[in-house]
Amino acid sequence: xxxxxPSILSADFSRLLEDVKKVEKAGCEYLHIDxxxxxxxxxxxxxxxxxxxxxxxxxxxxxxxxxxxxxxxYIKDFCDAGCDIIVVHQEACKHLHRTIQNIKSYNxxxxxxxxxxxxxxxxxxxxxDIDMVLVMxxxxxxxxxxxxxxxxxxxxxxxxxxxxxxxxxxxQVDGGIKPDNIKEVVKAGANVIVAGSAIFGSDDIxxxxxxxxxxxxx
Ligand code: DX5
Ligand code: ZN
Numbered sequence: 666x667x668x669x670x671p672s673i674l675s676a677d678f679s680r681l682l683e684d685v686k687k688v689e690k691a692g693c694e695y696l697h698i699d700x701x702x703x704x705x706x707x708x709x710x711x712x713x714x715x716x717x718x719x720x721x722x723x724x725x726x727x728x729x730x731x732x733x734x735x736x737x738x739y740i741k742d743f744c745d746a747g748c749d750i751i752v753v754h755q756e757a758c759k760h761l762h763r764t765i766q767n768i769k770s771y772n773x774x775x776x777x778x779x780x781x782x783x784x785x786x787x788x789x790x791x792x793x794d795i796d797m798v799l800v801m802x803x804x805x806x807x808x809x810x811x812x813x814x815x816x817x818x819x820x821x822x823x824x825x826x827x828x829x830x831x832x833x834x835x836x837q838v839d840g841g842i843k844p845d846n847i848k849e850v851v852k853a854g855a856n857v858i859v860a861g862s863a864i865f866g867s868d869d870i871x872x873x874x875x876x877x878x879x880x881x882x883x
Contacts, residue, residue, distance in 0.1 A: 667855075667858055667878070668858070669693040669874060669878070670696070670728055670857055670860070671695075671696065671697060671860060671861065671864040671865060672698075672699055672730075672839070672859050672864075673685065673861075674699040674807075674808040674861045675808045675809070675861035675866055681715070682718075682719065685719060685725075688725075688864060688870060688874070689724065689725050691870050691874040692874065693725065693864075694726060695727075695750075696719075696726070696727055697730060697839070697861075698716060698729045698730065698748070699730050699861075700733060701733070701806065702733035704733070705734045705756075705805075706732045707806050708806045708807060712742075713739070713742040713746035714746075716729070716748060717745075717746040726750065727749045728748075728776075729743050729750065731743070731753050731754070731757075732754060732805045732806070733757065734757050736758065737758075737767055740767050740768055740771070741771065744768075744771035744773050749774060750773065750775075751773050751774070751775060752776035752777065753765075753775075753778065754778045755778065755779050755780075756780055756783060761777065761788075762791055762794065765791060765795055766794075774796040775794070775796055775797075776796060776837065777795055777797075777798055777799065778800075778839075779800060781802070781803070781815070785819060785823050789826065792826070792830060795834060797837055798823060798834060798836055799838075799839055800819055800837065800839070800855070801816075802816040802838050802839060802842070803839075803840030803841050808862050809861070809862040811841050812841030812843075812846055816838065817850065817853045820836060820850060820853035823836055824836060824853065824854025835857045836854050836855045836857065837856075837858075837859060838850045838858060839859035840859070842858055842860045842863065843860070843863045844863065844873065844876040844877050847877055848881060848882075851881045851883055852883050858877070863877075864877075
């Protein structure tokens with residue numbers, strides 16, 4: 666069974682709670698929260714204060730995708746704000762193992778994201794310490810970009826490695842996922858599916874969510 670994680674980057678920020686409630690009611694399991702700092706990526710979004718306000722009103726699993734430099738300085742704030750899963754970028758962490766332990770010290774799930782140009786090899790030695798790998802299928806920074814096809818091979822390679830190591834780790838894929846390409850990423854091994862523009866941009870969210878689920882059956 667896949668988990669759907671709508672990305673709030675494509676929500677209407679002037680009606681954020683209203684939009685989030687729509688995806689919660691549609692049965693989406695995770696809320697994917699894209700945090701950008703204008704340094705790691707060329708865009709700025711939101712921080713712990715907004716997350717804390719949403720937390721009081723939403724029961725979904727909060728999946729924070731930190732596209733920020735020096736994530737260690739902010740992990741406590743994101744944990745205190747009510748995030749359930751904290752995902753940091755391999756490319757942003759000088760001491761990735763230490764950062765993962767930092768997240769886990771707050772009893773939160775830890776994930777590591779890799780950009781399209783970053784090989785699986787770079788996270789091989791920390792796999793046993795994490796709960797989820799986020800394979801970026803676009804270059805981070807913006808919603809609504811096209812899916813990079815090479816991601817399929819990366820997911821397959823990661824899935825093989827996780828199976829070989831006999832680990833229980835989720836594979837999340839993020840960027841350019843639509844009802845018409847969800848099947849290929851699920852077939853490759855992904856089980857947590859981020860979708861921003863396809864879900865929040867839909868004029869019938871329930872129908873689109875259903876379409877994602879039906880098309881994900883392999
Ligand atoms: C990109 C973000 C994504 C993005 C996905 O930096 O990490 O989560 O919002 O949006 P879509 O599904 O529109 O590609
Ligand atoms: Zn994201």
